[in-house]
Amino acid sequence: MPLIAGIDIGNATTEVALARVEGRDVSFLSSALAPTSGIKGTLQNVAGLRRALGLALERAGFARDDFRKVDRIRLNKAAPVIGDVAMETVTETIITESTMIGHNPSTPGGIGVGVGVTTTFERLKEVRSGDAVVPVIPASVDYEHAAAGVADAMNRGVNVAAIICQADDGVLIANRLPRPVPIVDEVSSVDRVPLGMRCCVEVAPPGRVVELLANPYDIATIFDLSPEETRQIVPVARALVGNRSAVVIRTPLGEVKERRIPAGELYILGPSGKRIVNVEEGAEAIMDMVKACQPVENIFGQPGTNVGGMMERVRKTMSNLTDIALSDIYIRDLLAVDTLVPQKVVGGVAGEFSLESGVALAVMVKTEELPMQKLAKAVEADLGVTVEIGGVEADMAIRGALTTPGTKCPVAILDLGAGSSDASFMRQDGTVELIHLAGAGNMVNTIIMSELGIDDFDLAESIKRYPLCKVESVFHIRQEDGTVRFFDKPLDPEVFGRVALIHENDMLQPIRLNVTLEQVRNIRRKAKQEVFVTNAVRALEQVAPAHNVRLIDYVVLVGGSAVDFEVPTMITERLSRWGVVAGKGNIRGKEGPRNAVATGLVLSATGA
Amino acid sequence: MQLSQELIQKVIAEVLAEVMNGAPAPSSAPEAEVSGIVCTEKGKAARGTDPREVVVAVTPAFGTTFTKTIVDVPHAEVLRQIFAGIEEEGLRVRVIRVYHTADVAFMAHQAAKLSGSGIGIGVLSRGTSIIHQKDLNPLSNLELFPQSPLLDPLTFRAIGKNAAKYAKGEQPTPVPTKNDPMARPRYQGLAALLHNKEARFIDRNKAPMEISVTFEG
Numbered sequence A: 001m002p003l004i005a006g007i008d009i010g011n012a013t014t015e016v017a018l019a020r021v022e023g024r025d026v027s028f029l030s031s032a033l034a035p036t037s038g039i040k041g042t043l044q045n046v047a048g049l050r051r052a053l054g055l056a057l058e059r060a061g062f063a064r065d066d067f068r069k070v071d072r073i074r075l076n077k078a079a080p081v082i083g084d085v086a087m088e089t090v091t092e093t094i095i096t097e098s099t100m101i102g103h104n105p106s107t108p109g110g111i112g113v114g115v116g117v118t119t120t121f122e123r124l125k126e127v128r129s130g131d132a133v134v135p136v137i138p139a140s141v142d143y144e145h146a147a148a149g150v151a152d153a154m155n156r157g158v159n160v161a162a163i164i165c166q167a168d169d170g171v172l173i174a175n176r177l178p179r180p181v182p183i184v185d186e187v188s189s190v191d192r193v194p195l196g197m198r199c200c201v202e203v204a205p206p207g208r209v210v211e212l213l214a215n216p217y218d219i220a221t222i223f224d225l226s227p228e229e230t231r232q233i234v235p236v237a238r239a240l241v242g243n244r245s246a247v248v249i250r251t252p253l254g255e256v257k258e259r260r261i262p263a264g265e266l267y268i269l270g271p272s273g274k275r276i277v278n279v280e281e282g283a284e285a286i287m288d289m290v291k292a293c294q295p296v297e298n299i300f301g302q303p304g305t306n307v308g309g310m311m312e313r314v315r316k317t318m319s320n321l322t323d324i325a326l327s328d329i330y331i332r333d334l335l336a337v338d339t340l341v342p343q344k345v346v347g348g349v350a351g352e353f354s355l356e357s358g359v360a361l362a363v364m365v366k367t368e369e370l371p372m373q374k375l376a377k378a379v380e381a382d383l384g385v386t387v388e389i390g391g392v393e394a395d396m397a398i399r400g401a402l403t404t405p406g407t408k409c410p411v412a413i414l415d416l417g418a419g420s421s422d423a424s425f426m427r428q429d430g431t432v433e434l435i436h437l438a439g440a441g442n443m444v445n446t447i448i449m450s451e452l453g454i455d456d457f458d459l460a461e462s463i464k465r466y467p468l469c470k471v472e473s474v475f476h477i478r479q480e481d482g483t484v485r486f487f488d489k490p491l492d493p494e495v496f497g498r499v500a501l502i503h504e505n506d507m508l509q510p511i512r513l514n515v516t517l518e519q520v521r522n523i524r525r526k527a528k529q530e531v532f533v534t535n536a537v538r539a540l541e542q543v544a545p546a547h548n549v550r551l552i553d554y555v556v557l558v559g560g561s562a563v564d565f566e567v568p569t570m571i572t573e574r575l576s577r578w579g580v581v582a583g584k585g586n587i588r589g590k591e592g593p594r595n596a597v598a599t600g601l602v603l604s605a606t607g608a
Numbered sequence B: 001m002q003l004s005q006e007l008i009q010k011v012i013a014e015v016l017a018e019v020m021n022g023a024p025a026p027s028s029a030p031e032a033e034v035s036g037i038v039c040t041e042k043g044k045a046a047r048g049t050d051p052r053e054v055v056v057a058v059t060p061a062f063g064t065t066f067t068k069t070i071v072d073v074p075h076a077e078v079l080r081q082i083f084a085g086i087e088e089e090g091l092r093v094r095v096i097r098v099y100h101t102a103d104v105a106f107m108a109h110q111a112a113k114l115s116g117s118g119i120g121i122g123v124l125s126r127g128t129s130i131i132h133q134k135d136l137n138p139l140s141n142l143e144l145f146p147q148s149p150l151l152d153p154l155t156f157r158a159i160g161k162n163a164a165k166y167a168k169g170e171q172p173t174p175v176p177t178k179n180d181p182m183a184r185p186r187y188q189g190l191a192a193l194l195h196n197k198e199a200r201f202i203d204r205n206k207a208p209m210e211i212s213v214t215f216e217g
Helices: A044-057 A122-126 A142-154 A168-173 A216-223 A226-240 A284-293 A308-320 A370-383 A393-401 A441-453 A457-465 A519-543 A567-576 A596-604 B005-021 B075-088 B104-114 B151-166 B183-199
Strands: A003-009 A012-020 A025-035 A072-077 A080-087 A091-096 A113-121 A132-137 A163-165 A198-204 A246-248 A255-260 A265-270 A273-278 A298-301 A328-346 A352-367 A388-390 A413-418 A420-426 A432-438 A468-471 A476-479 A484-485 A499-502 A508-510 A554-558 A583-586 B037-044 B053-058 B091-097 B119-123 B129-133 B143-145 B210-214
Touching: A003 A596, A003 B091, A012 A044, A012 A596, A025 A044, A025 A596, A044 A370, A072 A370, A072 A596, A091 A352, A113 A122, A132 A142, A142 A168, A163 A168, A163 A198, A168 B075, A198 A216, A198 A413, A198 B091, A216 A226, A216 A246, A216 A476, A216 B091, A226 A246, A265 A284, A273 A284, A284 A328, A284 A352, A284 A468, A284 B053, A298 A308, A298 A328, A298 B183, A308 A328, A328 A432, A328 A519, A352 A432, A352 A441, A370 A388, A388 A393, A393 A413, A393 A420, A393 A432, A393 A554, A413 A519, A413 A596, A420 A519, A432 A519, A441 A457, A441 A508, A441 A519, A457 A519, A468 A508, A468 A519, A476 A499, A519 A567, A554 A567, A567 A583, B005 B183, B037 B075, B037 B091, B053 B075, B053 B104, B053 B151, B075 B091, B075 B119, B075 B151, B091 B104, B104 B119, B104 B129, B119 B151, B129 B151, B143 B151
Parallel strands: A003 A072, A072 A388, A113 A132, A132 A163, A413 A554, A554 A583, B053 B091, B053 B119
Antiparallel strands: A003 A012, A012 A025, A080 A352, A091 A255, A113 A198, A198 A246, A265 A273, A265 A298, A328 A352, A413 A420, A420 A432, A468 A476, A468 A499, A476 A484, A499 A508, B037 B210, B091 B210, B119 B129, B129 B143
């Protein structure tokens, strides 16, 4: 009986199904997966393919490099699809002439509100009694010395209303004063605080946020502002919302403004001609426009802008990899998601961060199918095995998915990968509708990275994949659903007190960020919702009969991202509203949602 | 610190003199108060119940025989900075003197076991420090600062601060530590001598004593 290997080269993994085929009888021997080397559909894939096939051979009882045992290799006829993901920050907060300090030192001193004129610590001795001042204390002054100086002034009758200091000394100074005043500390660029200006400092009690300085009318009351000036102060108040401590200083020229960065326009070519949408308008507007232009023929970015650069980069990468002329590469789909990006406030004096809004974009490029032939030839030369290119990927995915117990035609498949989300629908008569959409696992990583402000792709991947816990003691953790688990052996001190990820075999990976479990969980779930659920609905709408998802009975989820611990349930929940049976596939009743295309490739070899 | 020939000779001479004379090392802390701190023993250190405390363990020679670290940071400043770091986070500090060992990990573990929060800090006279937790193995730790020549006052402040944060159940970023590959060849001999001297004051049968620390000047 000939030995046939079905090999599916995906964006992130290469999957192999190995089987003996005789006529219509197929007996599967083994399956394996390995990371894809290089970009899907290019000659670089051979290394990953060898590795995956070697593993499958080994599992079937052959030598790992005994490739000649295989009689035929069937490759998927995937149009190379590459996704690129980029972040565009569309707003930026700029402070001119430092009128405010709104940051969250973890331990400010004192509680309450103080209003006075800013003055240096050295000049504090010369202040007349009765004057309301706010001394500004640099880190070079020790906390004992600072507290003594301020206490002296207080005893002389000077009204020290509040204190701004550079070092992390707020509580230390507060504990040494005869009467408590609000103290904002850890103001890194203390030398840029304007002196001799009227200033208001507010420190909220623990667990609460500033109320006075987050309210424009209270700021107007403190600084005697006119209605016009009050209007100008609104961005200040807005920027201070949610902080535990804040300082507002009135300078003649200072202002805070939110600038919108020109992110550029997108030109979407569809059957109805070219439509233009500005990235600044946000994800919803962009997605509406993409929907209005279905089927999208090509997408361009405005030249000279960030978006334009991104679109060209994608085209160029694709062109280099496939030797196809730049002009023959078409961007066929785009997914936009609104995100928040922590950005350093321009002109801030305490290293303040502000959550600016941004748009994450994933695009998908489709080219002609020529490169697959080249790849097939390269594999043939390398392994010395006959290579043939099987049917269309989506077709194969359906064949594979139908090996899931409990499925029948007509059926829709959602193939959720790393780079793209594909959907296909097979009618009773065997005809297939299919679509490739941009945005999948990698986009979730990008959103997690930008919202948490990290640039570690592997950490983002782990956050996406594993559930969270908080290590509460050396012997117990609290998991994200609130349950507690105990351990017999002390946990690694590295994870003590931290938010951590629970890998396989209870290995804990600490997240070295100053974040709570809930924050990470919300970001993770929101990113998955906005990428996978949005794409699932979008994809099914396009392949469903009459574009009506209700007319689909069964949806089978396959692909690497369907292995995720919560994505399938999110999609199942969303689709259950339409009465659609949706769930993770179980290829050949044992592979789970993986190996669908590879299995389909083998099955199609039977000629059935 | 200038590693002068005289200094090394002085230390060697001192150690040798003691070895030659066979004079038993004093088992309790010498009473000389020259480091700017006054330490008064208040009796046997008890197990604390206050979850807001961090316990700092020092050796018998700390602030007495020795008055500064290997790089001349006065012991008064070391403790003042550690205390300040803990106070800034809103916690309290208790100090014990550990007699039965001069191994910084075991000292800190002893401190952690006596601490109401379960967090302790161990400090050797030459500056080597460690943050410990009561449930960990003694030779494990939360944060270790092994290269004493690289510890400056700001590092000690950060050590106090992080210990307090662990006690509060927060997730501090580990104190950034410097690493100087030359620290070992330059200071190892001196560190060994200092440790030898430090270990002379060990009394294996004496329980940890609680001490009160007041700063002078």
